[in-house]
Amino acid sequence: MFKTARMRKIRIVTLEKYVAPTVDALHESGLIQISDISDSIQQDPELAELVTPAKATPYTGKLSSLLMKTNGISELLGNSLSEGHGLKDLAMSFISPDLPVQKEVEKMDTEAFIAKAEDTLSQVEAKTSVIEGKLSALDAETSELQSNKSLANRLSNFDMDLADLKDSKYTSTTVGRINAESASEIKNELSKLTDELDIFTVPADDKEGEIIVVVTLKEFSDDVYSTLRKFDFEKIEVGDVEGTPQQIISNADSRLLTIESERASVKSELRSVAEQWDDDILALKEQLENEKEKNEILSSFVQTKDAYVLEAWVPVKDTEKVEQLVEKSSDGHCAFETIEVEGTDDENVPVLQQNGWYAKPFEYLVDMYSPVRYNAIDPTIFVAITFPLFFGFCLTDAVYGLVVALIGVVLLKGMGKVKESMHSFGWILIWSGLWAVVLGLITNGFIGDFPERIAGFRLPTVFAPVEAFVHPDTILIIAIAIGLVYTNIGFIIGAINNLRYGNVKEAIGSQICWFVFEAGIIFLALGVMMPAIGMIGMVLGGILIVATIGMLVWANGAYGVMDIFGYMGDVLSYARLLALCLATGGIAMTVNILAQMLNNMVPVVGIVAAIIVFIGGHIANFAFQVLGAFINALRLNYVEFFSQFFMEGKGKFDAFKAKRTFTKIK
Numbered sequence: 016m017f018k019t020a021r022m023r024k025i026r027i028v029t030l031e032k033y034v035a036p037t038v039d040a041l042h043e044s045g046l047i048q049i050s051d052i053s054d055s056i057q058q059d060p061e062l063a064e065l066v067t068p069a070k071a072t073p074y075t076g077k078l079s080s081l082l083m084k085t086n087g088i089s090e091l092l093g094n095s096l097s098e099g100h101g102l103k104d105l106a107m108s109f110i111s112p113d114l115p116v117q118k119e120v121e122k123m124d125t126e127a128f129i130a131k132a133e134d135t136l137s138q139v140e141a142k143t144s145v146i147e148g149k150l151s152a153l154d155a156e157t158s159e160l161q162s163n164k165s166l167a168n169r170l171s172n173f174d175m176d177l178a179d180l181k182d183s184k185y186t187s188t189t190v191g192r193i194n195a196e197s198a199s200e201i202k203n204e205l206s207k208l209t210d211e212l213d214i215f216t217v218p219a220d221d222k223e224g225e226i227i228v229v230v231t232l233k234e235f236s237d238d239v240y241s242t243l244r245k246f247d248f249e250k251i252e253v254g255d256v257e258g259t260p261q262q263i264i265s266n267a268d269s270r271l272l273t274i275e276s277e278r279a280s281v282k283s284e285l286r287s288v289a290e291q292w293d294d295d296i297l298a299l300k301e302q303l304e305n306e307k308e309k310n311e312i313l314s315s316f317v318q319t320k321d322a323y324v325l326e327a328w329v330p331v332k333d334t335e336k337v338e339q340l341v342e343k344s345s346d347g348h349c350a351f352e353t354i355e356v357e358g359t360d361d362e363n364v365p366v367l368q369q370n371g372w373y374a375k376p377f378e379y380l381v382d383m384y385s386p387v388r389y390n391a392i393d394p395t396i397f398v399a400i401t402f403p404l405f406f407g408f409c410l411t412d413a414v415y416g417l418v419v420a421l422i423g424v425v426l427l428k429g430m431g432k433v434k435e436s437m438h439s440f441g442w443i444l445i446w447s448g449l450w451a452v453v454l455g456l457i458t459n460g461f462i463g464d465f466p467e468r469i470a471g472f473r474l475p476t477v478f479a480p481v482e483a484f485v486h487p488d489t490i491l492i493i494a495i496a497i498g499l500v501y502t503n504i505g506f507i508i509g510a511i512n513n514l515r516y517g518n519v520k521e522a523i524g525s526q527i528c529w530f531v532f533e534a535g536i537i538f539l540a541l542g543v544m545m546p547a548i549g550m551i552g553m554v555l556g557g558i559l560i561v562a563t564i565g566m567l568v569w570a571n572g573a574y575g576v577m578d579i580f581g582y583m584g585d586v587l588s589y590a591r592l593l594a595l596c597l598a599t600g601g602i603a604m605t606v607n608i609l610a611q612m613l614n615n616m617v618p619v620v621g622i623v624a625a626i627i628v629f630i631g632g633h634i635a636n637f638a639f640q641v642l643g644a645f646i647n648a649l650r651l652n653y654v655e656f657f658s659q660f661f662m663e664g665k666g667k668f669d670a671f672k673a674k675r676t677f678t679k680i681k
Contacts, residue, residue: 024354033345045672187236364389367668376439388664407450409595409644416451463603498589509660524570535559606632
């Protein structure tokens with residue numbers, strides 16, 4: 016619980032003949048994290064002379080190609096199945112998602128699997144490629160019709176066949192938009208070029224310009240265009256269209272409606288294919304990913320003429336299982352060497368946390384901060400205890416807490432079934448919400464002061480000495496006491512970690528000194544409050560405080576004295592628990608007062624306005640206070656607690672493990 020799983024390195028040697036079944040067995044078990052052995056081999060010159068780096072199998076490229084193709088088909092089919100889903104379907108997919116269907120698959124060698132994958136893909140592509148071709152053709156026609164329609168709209172004031180604006184064998188026609196105020200000047204300039212020229216204009220659709228058409232002999236077309244470019248001229252490409260603008264728009268609209276009908280029919284065909292093949296493609300995609308991973312992993316091995324050597328991290332408790340697994344898959348043609356992690360040389364050891372059912376979800380919050388360092392104390396259990404407590408303390412409203420817990424249940428029963436992160440987050444919200452319920456009932460937080468102000472009764476669960484708005488001083492004392500205890504737990508963990516790694520000076524200057532300081536404060540307080548101790552307590556307290564200053568200066572230099580203010584700031588930071596507790600109740604109380612005033616003072620519609628204010632106000636307060644509670648509960652762990660001891664690791668244990676979401680071995 017407080018420590019991560021003990022790890023060791025294991026080297027496995029097996030004959031080339033058995034490397035494939037061995038890798039397959041290890042992949043299915045998920046017991047090891049394979050390391051690239053090249054670096055460690057280079058540190059052993061004798062071994063480096065005997066082995067050479069291995070390479071991924073020649074099938075890797077083919078598997079990658081098939082996986083890319085499968086991803087494309089999977090996306091196509093998935094989009095087809097999800098198309099047309101509205102907000103209701105989206106909400107239902109969140110609340111009650113469809114669980115993946117596991118398809119039974121056979122074990123086969125890579126070559127046989129590739130042949131099967133190609134056969135499956137060819138069957139699906141035979142159907143999807145035709146459908147994609149139809150959709151592409153419809154999309155291309157739609158784009159052309161929309162382009163023609165846009166052109167017709169721009170030239171809508173022309174009452175003529177737009178085909179007449181095309182160039183002929185001897186003439187050139189230039190069409191474009193000009194500013195209305197420049198029309199006369201442009202015509203004058205163009206008329207100077209040649210008499211073999213015809214110009215006419217019509218108002219543009221934006222009413223601020225004109226559409227100009229210039230027809231001239233081809234030999235003058237460049238001169239015409241050069242002259243027009245001197246003005247604010249925007250050329251319009253007429254293209255291959257026929258009919259008047261109104262005819263073009265009408266025909267385009269009619270055809271676009273037909274295309275939408277045809278597209279719907281084609282998409283219906285695609286949906287039928289998706290319903291038939293989607294599960295198979297998802298299973299194939301997962302198989303390809305697994306097969307690719309197995310074939311690529313060989314590049315992390317080294318080899319001799321007849322054997323392969325791999326190196327991996329394995330939890331100590333699983334070492335025997337791994338050895339038995341390899342012996343079975345290689346028919347006993349294998350050898351092992353285990354390498355223990357000695358002393359404090361453990362910075363690069365992967366971390367496998369081993370928390371119980373309650374604390375396990377809170378690993379998610381610890382990982383958000385950083386991976387834990389191997390051999391250091393795992394703080395997850397402390398976070399699992401304090402995060403829900405801090406959250407509930409900040410929220411301190413029974414109804415708000417109940418809603419948070421219900422959201423957690425929805426996550427757990429919905430997306431939590433398919434996503435591990437949502438499963439963890441669901442449990443976090445449940446425990447946090449339940450703490451808010453308990454603390455709300457005790458401190459008289461139930462939609463603010465709803466029971467007494469509106470419902471006319473007092474909660475029987477209220478414990479008067481800690482009623483939030485009657486005794487905030489008591490709440491503050493409790494918050495500071497919690498902070499003092501939790502900070503000291505952090506000092507204890509930090510001192511243990513530092514002493515374990517031989518950082519004695521760091522332990523004295525960052526953790527141990529504060530126990531001396533606290534003892535000094537206690538003796539001083541006793542000396543002042545208890546005449547029997549009197550001067551003795553005050554002298555002892557003064558000596559301990561001076562000793563603390565000496566430790567800080569010795570360990571951290573002259574500026575180390577400033578750490579006293581940091582210590583005080585860390586402890587006093589827990590006063591935010593009171594601040595957020597009062598903020599939740601205060602705003603909720605304000606909403607209740609406003610709703611009550613509207614109901615009492617505004618005739619007829621007052622009750623409606625009161626209900627709107629009541630519901631809207633509490634929804635807004637709930638959203639802001641839940642966010643604040645979550646952030647501050649995290650902060651008290653990340654900043655005030657973790658800063659006292661946390662040692663960052665390089666990474667979590669990443670098991671070499673087959674994905675089995677959509678498939679299962681027969």
